[in-house]
Amino acid sequence: xxxxxxxxxxxxxxxxxxxxxxxxxxxxxxxxxxxxxxxxxxxxxxxxxxxxxxxxxxxxxxxxxxxxxxxxxxxxxxxxxxxxxxxxxxxxxxxxxxxxxxxxxxxxxxxxxxxxxxxxxxxxxx
Numbered sequence: 486x487x488x489x490x491x492x493x494x495x496x497x498x499x500x501x502x503x504x505x506x507x508x509x510x511x512x513x514x515x516x517x518x519x520x521x522x523x524x525x526x527x528x529x530x531x532x533x534x535x536x537x538x539x540x541x542x543x544x545x546x547x548x549x550x551x552x553x554x555x556x557x558x559x560x561x562x563x564x565x566x567x568x569x570x571x572x573x574x575x576x577x578x579x580x581x582x583x584x585x586x587x588x589x590x591x592x593x594x595x596x597x598x599x600x601x602x603x604x605x606x607x608x609x610x611x
Contacts, residue, residue, distance in 0.1 A: 487511040487600050489581045494605030501571050501609070507564040507581030507602060514562040515539060517600075518584050518592055521555060521566045523577035523607075530580065534566060535591040544591045549575075573611040578604040 493505040505521070520535035534545045534555035543555050554567045564581055582598035592598065 487514075487517060487583050487585075489583060489600060489602035491579065491581045491602045491605040494579060494607045496608045496610065497571055499571060499573055499609055499611045502567070502569045503571065503607060505566040505568065505579055505581075505605060505607075507566075509562045509564065509583065512585070514557075515559040516585055518586065518588055518590075519555075519557060519564045520582045520584075520592065520598060521564075522580045522582055522595060522598075523575075524580070524604075525574075525577040528577075530595055532593045532595065533579070535593055536564070537589060537591050542589075542591050544593060546593075568607070571607075571609045573609050576607060576609050578606050580604045 488510045490508045521533040524530040536543045536555045540557050552570045556565045581602040583600040584598045
């Protein structure tokens with residue numbers, strides 16, 4: 486199993502930046518395909534970005550492409566989400582997710598992830 490703890494959320498003005506981190510503990514971090522999801526009030530949890538086990542492949546949702554960047558440091562057991570040019574519609578709770586499915590690619594479907602962090606709140610004021 487893996488335990489995931491997100492940090493780095495907060496309140497920021499539109500146009501600003503934040504970097505989220507997700508610290509993992511437990512099994513070897515490089516065994517997991519990782520992703521970020523977010524959930525705004527009254528909405529379903531949606532895919533934001535995903536990264537393959539050794540970081541060679543990434544995918545970002547169209548809504549964040551060009552503004553957000555997912556990355557990982559397997560030596561530090563940490564996943565990151567750099568968020569630039571933030572908009573009010575980016576306001577949500579952001580969740581780190583992991584899957585040990587063994588895939589070498591990226592996964593964008595929420596149901597494919599079996600480990601989740603507790604979430605970190607990101608609020609963008611307009």
